[in-house]
Amino acid sequence: MKTTLRTRKLEELNWMEFRRLVPKKADAVLVPVGTIEAHGVTGLGTDNQIPSSIAERIAEPVKALIAPTIHYGITRTLLPYPGSLTVPPEIFERYVAEVAASLAVAGFRRIVFLNGHGGNTEALKNVSSRLYRDKQVYSMVIDWWSLCDEEVRQVYGHTGGHAGTDETALVQVDHPEQVHSREYKKKLAFLAQPGLAAVPFPGSIILYKQGEGYPDFDPAKAEQLMTAVCAKVAATVLDVFARWSRIR
Amino acid sequence: MKTTLRTRKLEELNWMEFRRLVPKKADAVLVPVGTIEAHGVTGLGTDNQIPSSIAERIAEPVKALIAPTIHYGITRTLLPYPGSLTVPPEIFERYVAEVAASLAVAGFRRIVFLNGHGGNTEALKNVSSRLYRDKQVYSMVIDWWSLCDEEVRQVYGHTGGHAGTDETALVQVDHPEQVHSREYKKKLAFLAQPGLAAVPFPGSIILYKQGEGYPDFDPAKAEQLMTAVCAKVAATVLDVFARWSRIR
């Protein structure tokens, strides 16, 4: 598949183009999945926007197509914040499983769920573990924030938190107009503490370590993080693909 | 709500902006819903792109926000075409119902499903008819191609067909690069006949009347149709809103 491909977005290909590509020239697909949830001073769609940004940057290097984003996921502790939305776990899981099964029937042999939201992880892993049994396709789930913990640390000296350092940075790259740094106040952030579970959680920015994870609005660092994250995700996907190719 | 609103896309608002708007200044939301399906020479995402285009044009006049699109719907007779995807009706219906219930909980009092795909209609109407009972919100489902039958007729002299005159035109306005008129051949189209149900349907363009509905690639007419369709949809939504306001 040459780099001159007009688009890698499945939605923008017509069926005759698709027929020429899948599965002969492209049998992998990236599926961005997120949710609608309060995120400090970034948009409610933060968890959809970040995996979409990553997908657009890595599709070419990993030679995959990009499926449309699944926007509505499983929101829990921040659900009572204005604008947060949720879908019950079992409905979300069945909906995603059916989308994935349909991608398999359409000819894809490798499915990469690019997940933008921690609340979805368990459900996506369940989907993934049943996909091979049902449809004989290989699949993986990537939680970029966990996978790229080290990359965040290298750019910022510490890790991220929900709607904190790393998420704010990645939104800022493609959607700078949505990062309202003037609305930001330190008190939006709350430190997660063992032994405390609260719904709504007492801050729309969640820190995981005392004094670490506050957003940083420096655009240069944000770009640097995006580059590092995409490099790490792409390298990981390619490594898994290579190892998968040795199984059969 | 002034016209200077930065964005009407729910995904791009942060939760503090949302709190200032919903429900006080905006209690209506547009939800574009489509599917991934073969459409002659337009993209597989035709049924998502058209309601999104309409939503972006009418959000301001009808004073509504725009929720993220639900991209994966109920594809039936064109499912075997390369790139078509589907979700079983009962899963789709439950997923949409949960998204809508969540929008109600978030403060919206009026939900407009802008539907781009006939296969979704029955499920969306079921969702709509249960929403009031469950959540006391008002809702409507708009199948733009049925509602605007007269508008298509005025621009083209006849009506549309699946992936035919009207759908091709509306995609062309916002996504001209996806309309591959050179790939178009008349034989892509097939006339629907009573007594014949086929999966796959024998043409990725479906005509409903002998000799009518073939695509027309004239960009001026396409613009004219988009304007007429959006005017009709906006007027209908506003009329229904006005009448709803007199019920209670």
Added chain:
Amino acid sequence: MKTTLRTRKLEELNWMEFRRLVPKKADAVLVPVGTIEAHGVTGLGTDNQIPSSIAERIAEPVKALIAPTIHYGITRTLLPYPGSLTVPPEIFERYVAEVAASLAVAGFRRIVFLNGHGGNTEALKNVSSRLYRDKQVYSMVIDWWSLCDEEVRQVYGHTGGHAGTDETALVQVDHPEQVHSREYKKKLAFLAQPGLAAVPFPGSIILYKQGEGYPDFDPAKAEQLMTAVCAKVAATVLDVFARWSRIR
């Protein structure tokens, strides 16, 4: 069964009277079924009152008893209007099926559902099509407004609409005090349009054809319509009864 029968209402007969009548002298029963729903300027019980009125007028000519009315049915698009009530389709269907099965066990061999509400039709037809298999009784469902389309046209020159010409007229005959013509305004009516499904429907009077179906409060025409409708329904029931008698 002589015409001197004290009453044909099942509820008013005692069990010894019933024993003398059913099934020897009367093996047919009329079951009025409706719902509670907004109807322009007539009462919320319009859909119960009309089939009851018809039942009282045709019981004698068709030699049937009248069972108590099932008042609560399946209301959908007008449910959000003040005072409208509904029962989920599957519960309604099972409740009616059980009532019908019990009427069969009690000795009736022919059951006529006199339906006053379009939302019930599908469920009643399902009940009817299973009754023979389960209980070996014959049954029919009569939607008077469809069956008597021609009769409405003869009296008014056009057909009716929900809460429009024909329903308003039939309520007026037996319940003139409930027809509030002074509250009537043309804008209570809304024309049904293809491609638009709205809950609540934007008018408590629903027209099906441009300019046709508005209520008419002339009491003489109303009487004339009632006579014509009851004549048509009775003739149809008798014709079907006669044909049924030739089957076995």
Added chain:
Amino acid sequence: MKTTLRTRKLEELNWMEFRRLVPKKADAVLVPVGTIEAHGVTGLGTDNQIPSSIAERIAEPVKALIAPTIHYGITRTLLPYPGSLTVPPEIFERYVAEVAASLAVAGFRRIVFLNGHGGNTEALKNVSSRLYRDKQVYSMVIDWWSLCDEEVRQVYGHTGGHAGTDETALVQVDHPEQVHSREYKKKLAFLAQPGLAAVPFPGSIILYKQGEGYPDFDPAKAEQLMTAVCAKVAATVLDVFARWSRIR
């Protein structure tokens, strides 16, 4: 709500009248519930007629509207008697629960089930106990014959029995033509005995105490009982309403 209200029957109000009344001027509703069952020499609808009669007399003093009667209930031991009808307990319970939920959605905050039939009591209590949890409305179930045991004793010197003293009297007040005293024979009555359960029960009049409960056809006493019963029911409802008003 002034006493000049044209009607308190929900079925006879139109939706605009309803909107002016509920819940602002009337947030309580009476729901008569009975069954179709053999009752000695009174009509098969005795259990529907009595709660309807009571509802019409107490609606004004307790400031409530009257919903349409649910005619088909749970008949057991007298089911084999000619004309008796029944609905299985679980279907009846779900049907009533849905009607009640719908009344709650329509704006009522207090629901009074006026029950005319002992076989329904358990199901109605189940409905009532779930209503607050599901819909946050208050509700009560009134078995008039138990509540007014003392009133019957005061008028007749003893209590009533099924289709005996008290039921026959209350039917007689509003439906004297249905009380066939000439058909009455003492042997229609059978004394309920511990250790004996029989279907059909061996008498369509059931006595609960040796020598007590036989019908008495004196119209003056019947009127006296009706007055006493309605006074007691109204007083009880008002007392409960008052106490409920002190909870929140």
Added chain:
Amino acid sequence: MKTTLRTRKLEELNWMEFRRLVPKKADAVLVPVGTIEAHGVTGLGTDNQIPSSIAERIAEPVKALIAPTIHYGITRTLLPYPGSLTVPPEIFERYVAEVAASLAVAGFRRIVFLNGHGGNTEALKNVSSRLYRDKQVYSMVIDWWSLCDEEVRQVYGHTGGHAGTDETALVQVDHPEQVHSREYKKKLAFLAQPGLAAVPFPGSIILYKQGEGYPDFDPAKAEQLMTAVCAKVAATVLDVFARWSRIR
């Protein structure tokens, strides 16, 4: 596959013959489906016999095998007529779906349901629309009477009705001894009317248009119709097959 094939009936081939044919030389199969139902003066098996007759005539031209007929379908309104039989819709649908899935596993890639009974259509379309998703086979459902409406009109000047013009004619060709023209009386026919659903339907011959559809026993016209119907069905199947071959 030469025309000298001994038989095209799957039942008459042994497994070694089948292995030589499917799928290499024949990957399409015709599945006749009907029901047992009263049909005026033709046999109870009319709806099985007609698709079988068509299958035998078109198997050669469309190069398909013929699977055994599924004789028991979904009979509704004529069920109470002597000899009519039925299977509940959900059981029928699952049974047919399993037979079709098994045909797919056996190597067929194209399945043509030749349907003889309108009551089966919905279920067969459901089966067809799920077959691709589940088994990646292509399928179609042919209701010959709808598809060949024009052919009937050309031979008889009007269309057919249940057990009327066209069905009687097609039975007559292969089973003349079963067409009892002497038993025929005009009153066996009944005109379907909107607003009336009756079980049993009041005639074992159902007309859909005033004055049209009565049986005609002319054997020459019957032959002419069979030829025209088989030509149209075969041409349609071949056209769809050709178009299917261009999809992937």
Added chain:
Amino acid sequence: MKTTLRTRKLEELNWMEFRRLVPKKADAVLVPVGTIEAHGVTGLGTDNQIPSSIAERIAEPVKALIAPTIHYGITRTLLPYPGSLTVPPEIFERYVAEVAASLAVAGFRRIVFLNGHGGNTEALKNVSSRLYRDKQVYSMVIDWWSLCDEEVRQVYGHTGGHAGTDETALVQVDHPEQVHSREYKKKLAFLAQPGLAAVPFPGSIILYKQGEGYPDFDPAKAEQLMTAVCAKVAATVLDVFARWSRIR
């Protein structure tokens, strides 16, 4: 019922003929049931053809009608052989149960399942054992090969095996063109052995005893066996009928 009956096939009778016959002159029905399965050198429909052949020969002596064959049954160990088809046991059982229930409703009082396939036996016995409870009809299941073990022995000196001596012989009588003796090789047969279960079974002819059960293509013996089998089955059915007649 005289022997001059035009046909005993239910499918070939019209409803008026059926009404004259059932149940007055014929209240018993034979239901042939089989499957589609590899059978050595006989056709895939062997298990349907044999019970059909028997049904046609015994209908007259046992005074029963013949219902259409249920062709698709439960195939297990030979399913992977080309052309074999199967239906899951629970679907098969429910489908047959519904057909039988419908035959009971249609007036039959005695149902004889003529089974041609061992894989169906358990399901048919389940159907039979519930039929009386549900529909108060009497029924029996006949596995001709077990019942006629002695008859096979008398003609051939040993018993049969799957697709061996007896099945091949009975197919040969009515369908000699389907018995491809030239394709027969001894190695098609495999001896069933305790402790070995294999899918696919290693031979499409299954022997149950060392050296016994190989097909024999002698037409005279085949005729002799058919006569003996039909005599035994008819005698058994008549004996059971006679004993049943003494129960009530």
